[in-house]
Amino acid sequence: MSKETNTNPMKTDDYEKAKSKFQNEEYSKEEFLTLAKLYSESFKDVKEGEIVKGRVVRIQGDNVILDVGFKSEGSVPLNEFNNREVTIGQEVDVVLESVEDQEGNLVLSKSRADFLRIWDKVLRAHETGEIIQGKIVKRIKGGMVVDLMGMEAFLPGSQIDIRPIRDFDAFVGQTMDFKVVKVNIPTENVVVSHKVLVEEEISDQRNAILESLEKGQILEGTVKAITDFGVFIDLGGVDGLVHITDLSWGRINHPNEVVRLDETIKVVVTDFDEEKKRISLSLKKLLPHPWEKIDEKHKIGDKVSGRVVSLTDYGAFIEIEKGIEGLIHNSEMSWTQHIKHPSQVVAMGQIIEAVILSLDKEEKKISLGIKQLEPDPWQSLMQKYPVGSRHQGVARNLTNFGVFVELEPGVDGLVHISDLSWTKKIRHPGEVVKKGEKLDVIVLSVDVDQRKISLGHKQVEENPWDKFERKYSVGALAQGKIVRIIEKGLIAELPENVDGFVPATQLSTSKIKNIANHFPVDSDLPLKVIEFDKENKKIVLSTIAALKEKSEEEIQNYIDSHKLEKVTVQDIKNTETTAIDTSEFPIFEVPEESQHSEKK
Numbered sequence: 001m002s003k004e005t006n007t008n009p010m011k012t013d014d015y016e017k018a019k020s021k022f023q024n025e026e027y028s029k030e031e032f033l034t035l036a037k038l039y040s041e042s043f044k045d046v047k048e049g050e051i052v053k054g055r056v057v058r059i060q061g062d063n064v065i066l067d068v069g070f071k072s073e074g075s076v077p078l079n080e081f082n083n084r085e086v087t088i089g090q091e092v093d094v095v096l097e098s099v100e101d102q103e104g105n106l107v108l109s110k111s112r113a114d115f116l117r118i119w120d121k122v123l124r125a126h127e128t129g130e131i132i133q134g135k136i137v138k139r140i141k142g143g144m145v146v147d148l149m150g151m152e153a154f155l156p157g158s159q160i161d162i163r164p165i166r167d168f169d170a171f172v173g174q175t176m177d178f179k180v181v182k183v184n185i186p187t188e189n190v191v192v193s194h195k196v197l198v199e200e201e202i203s204d205q206r207n208a209i210l211e212s213l214e215k216g217q218i219l220e221g222t223v224k225a226i227t228d229f230g231v232f233i234d235l236g237g238v239d240g241l242v243h244i245t246d247l248s249w250g251r252i253n254h255p256n257e258v259v260r261l262d263e264t265i266k267v268v269v270t271d272f273d274e275e276k277k278r279i280s281l282s283l284k285k286l287l288p289h290p291w292e293k294i295d296e297k298h299k300i301g302d303k304v305s306g307r308v309v310s311l312t313d314y315g316a317f318i319e320i321e322k323g324i325e326g327l328i329h330n331s332e333m334s335w336t337q338h339i340k341h342p343s344q345v346v347a348m349g350q351i352i353e354a355v356i357l358s359l360d361k362e363e364k365k366i367s368l369g370i371k372q373l374e375p376d377p378w379q380s381l382m383q384k385y386p387v388g389s390r391h392q393g394v395a396r397n398l399t400n401f402g403v404f405v406e407l408e409p410g411v412d413g414l415v416h417i418s419d420l421s422w423t424k425k426i427r428h429p430g431e432v433v434k435k436g437e438k439l440d441v442i443v444l445s446v447d448v449d450q451r452k453i454s455l456g457h458k459q460v461e462e463n464p465w466d467k468f469e470r471k472y473s474v475g476a477l478a479q480g481k482i483v484r485i486i487e488k489g490l491i492a493e494l495p496e497n498v499d500g501f502v503p504a505t506q507l508s509t510s511k512i513k514n515i516a517n518h519f520p521v522d523s524d525l526p527l528k529v530i531e532f533d534k535e536n537k538k539i540v541l542s543t544i545a546a547l548k549e550k551s552e553e554e555i556q557n558y559i560d561s562h563k564l565e566k567v568t569v570q571d572i573k574n575t576e577t578t579a580i581d582t583s584e585f586p587i588f589e590v591p592e593e594s595q596h597s598e599k600k
């Protein structure tokens with residue numbers, strides 16, 4: 001903050017001090033005060049920060065001593081004169097930076113005065129739009145530094161020219177015209193632009209182009225910028241965009257595959273938004289469409305070669321020539337494998353061969369296949385895997401309805417859950433085989449049209465149900481072990497590793513809320529067969545029926561050991577064992593086979 005110098009006239013007590021100091025009574029008090037007032041008024045009223053005129057009185061070492069009409073002299077470093085000769089009596093503009101330093105001297109600055117003169121010119125240029133010439137002195141982050149009459153200004157990289165700059169260093173040392181576009185007074189920063197001057201020069205040219213634009217018009221322009229999505233073309237003061245899809249009839253990954261920066265090309269106008277001044281251009285529409293003579297080049301059954309240009313969930317697109325693509329559906333990739341994604345067979349950019357399966361010129365669609373390059377192996381599978389033949393395969397996938405077994409690479413069959421065991425009630429294939437394990441199987445059927453092979457694992461062994469029919473006929477007694485608690489009952493394992501079902505109503509004469517609390521797994525039970533179904537592999541058992549043939553002591557032991565508090569010996573003795581409807585019991589429901597496509 002600037003402050004005014006003290007210019008008040010001498011006071012009366014100053015006279016007394018002066019007289020005692022100099023022992024001089026030459027002047028009266030009135031004369032002394034009058035002279036002091038005249039002396040004081042001879043100095044200028046100067047404020048800090050102002051430009052004042054100074055006169056060189058002497059050169060003292062590295063400093064130039066100046067008289068600015070103040071009570072004391074001030075000094076300016078000699079180097080602020082830019083090595084120019086300094087003469088005694090020379091008048092110089094300086095800025096009073098401080099009334100006094102630590103030694104009581106004026107602090108002056110010639111460089112600051114020079115800057116403020118330039119600063120005033122820059123401010124006026126900003127207000128009036130005056131063009132100022134400057135020299136680009138160096139490159140910095142984001143742009144360039146410009147010397148404007150001795151002060152530095154910032155030239156953003158985007159404000160050098162209307163065209164993108166390829167080499168910024170080439171502009172260093174060039175003198176150019178600029179317009180001041182932004183001034184920050186507190187920080188004394190200046191931003192300039194050369195681009196706005198160029199735009200003003202070509203505005204008439206731009207307007208002429210825009211007024212004459214129409215769809216279908218062919219223009220010549222220069223490639224101004226290349227982006228991932230397209231190419232900007234300078235049409236002579238106005239830009240147009242060629243989208244990547246309009247550069248070529250064929251598929252391209254990046255526009256630089258077709259054009260180069262600063263290249264001159266011809267384009268056709270496809271659209272023009274007058275309001276937004278957007279011009280859409282096309283390069284490919286100046287070239288003949290490749291589908292026009294497609295039927296002369298390719299026919300159904302022809303073998304073609306092409307590059308994989310796109311992968312989708314349902315197949316791969318192959319470019320057999322620029323602008324002509326065909327689809328290889330997943331189902332046309334392998335005779336034997338179920339392909340979920342084309343990446344299992346082909347890769348992006350790969351050159352492959354295929355056979356034309358169909359060609360629709362109107363819809364511009366071509367269907368291709370690669371499995372047709374080889375004989376259909378399913379035609380010979382009946383000979384290699386006849387029904388009834390035994391093989392060993394690898395469990396490749398487990399589902400809730402069965403296990404898919406690979407017989408050889410690309411050939412697999414399904415073992416339904418019902419064909420895993422003659423005697424056990426399998427809830428999931430994982431109870432019998434783990435993924436990756438080997439499994440012996442028998443071929444049950446081969447469907448060439450549906451590409452399905454049905455396999456069986458239990459058929460490797462002889463069907464034991466003929467023997468069970470004799471051993472476990474209705475009324476037969478047996479001792480069983482509880483292996484699983486299920487809804488509405490439990491599964492008990494009989495001798496010879498066969499499972500039977502014991503309904504909850506055949507365990508106790510009173511209703512049991514939680515079977516597991518009374519009948520733990522691995523405990524033994526007396527059992528009697530009350531139903532045997534050879535065809536459906538079903539054995540239904542009853543503990544109550546078995547107990548009725550036991551002694552009262554054995555029945556009581558059963559009641560006590562299983563904590564059947566509401567059951568008596570007489571209750572069990574008097575219970576009638578009737579036929580039981582087991583059709584809706586979950587244990588006898590076999591999962592249906594899903595579509596073969598679910599195997600992988």
